[in-house]
Amino acid sequence: MEQYTCSFENDPFTLEKAKKEVYEIPSDRLAAVDCLRQWLNSQEHLVFKADTRMLLAFLRHAKFSQKKARETLEGYVKNFDEYPCWFRDLDPCSKKTDWILSKGYGIPLPGYDVDGRKVIFYKISSIPYNEIGKGKTIDVDDLMKVWVILGAYANSEERTQIHGFSLFFDYTNVTMKQLGMIGRDKIKEWNTATEDRLTGRLKAFQMYNIGALFEVMFNFIKPFMKKKFLNRIYVYETLEEVYKNIDKKNLPSEYLPDDYDGPTQGTFSEMAAKFKKEIQSEEWRKYYDSRFNSSFHVDNKKKNNGDAPTALFRKLNVD
Incomplete structure (x- = not known):
């Protein structure tokens, strides 16, 4: 099982900012990740892998709105098909x-x-x-x-x-x-x-x-x-x-x-x-390969257009 420890757990200033600005509550953090992961696993058309830290990045960007996180994640995967020259094979070497x-x-x-x-x-x-x-x-x-x-x-x-x-x-x-x-x-x-x-x-x-x-x-x-x-x-x-x-x-x-x-x-x-x-x-080369893997893409043949995001965690405010 994947282990996760928040890197700013002992930083009161960042913890408070996370709570006020992105609505991150430490006790709910992993439950939100599990919800997003379950949704991702159910999306057969999204050929994409993400660990806990990466899913948290999407949730923080979305201020812990599941709907916004899912939209951003799907858009991220689309980039590999639509803009491969920028997002595929990111090798610093x-x-x-x-x-x-x-x-x-x-x-x-x-x-x-x-x-x-x-x-x-x-x-x-x-x-x-x-x-x-x-x-x-x-x-x-x-x-x-x-x-x-x-x-x-x-x-x-x-x-x-x-x-x-x-x-x-x-x-x-x-x-x-x-x-x-x-x-x-x-x-x-x-x-x-x-x-x-x-x-x-x-x-x-x-x-x-x-x-x-x-x-x-x-x-x-x-x-x-x-x-x-x-x-x-x-x-x-x-x-x-x-x-x-x-x-x-x-x-x-x-x-x-x-x-x-x-x-x-x-x-x-x-x-x-x-x-x-x-x-x-x-x-770092391994890090970029995990975040920008050339295998990531959208398989439109498997997309279920009737799928609607659920479990909209917290109200989404404008950043």
């Missing part, structure tokens, strides 16, 4: 992913921000624009696959499933061409694949040094994003503004003031190299 990681495109910062959230830090200009495109070193889809890898890394931590995570983008030296290289169609598809199909509590988009490009960026994404996410966009013009949200000790050394004499994590390149070594370990 694959040739193109290795190249992107080596460039230091994105890293999870150590520790948490002032609100207790995990921060994924993207240095957009680290990938040369002329290296991206059909027939070049990497394609846009390769970058987006790394987005999935980094998001899954952050949300593997149960604490982050409660407190949420934020995305920090450094737009220093980014050009208009780089800003628009993803394209509207890709962004629209990305929103379909992530907004209601992936677990996690995305609490903020933090943009540093974007300058006059912000208006272009905002108008580009506005048609595709939910209002709640548009309201979570923050623009920082100076590093002093960044320091109010992210502790200096967790930032790369090139983002620190000259007179700073506290603990450091090293340069961005050094932090990226350290993260690359970690994420390419056998342990």
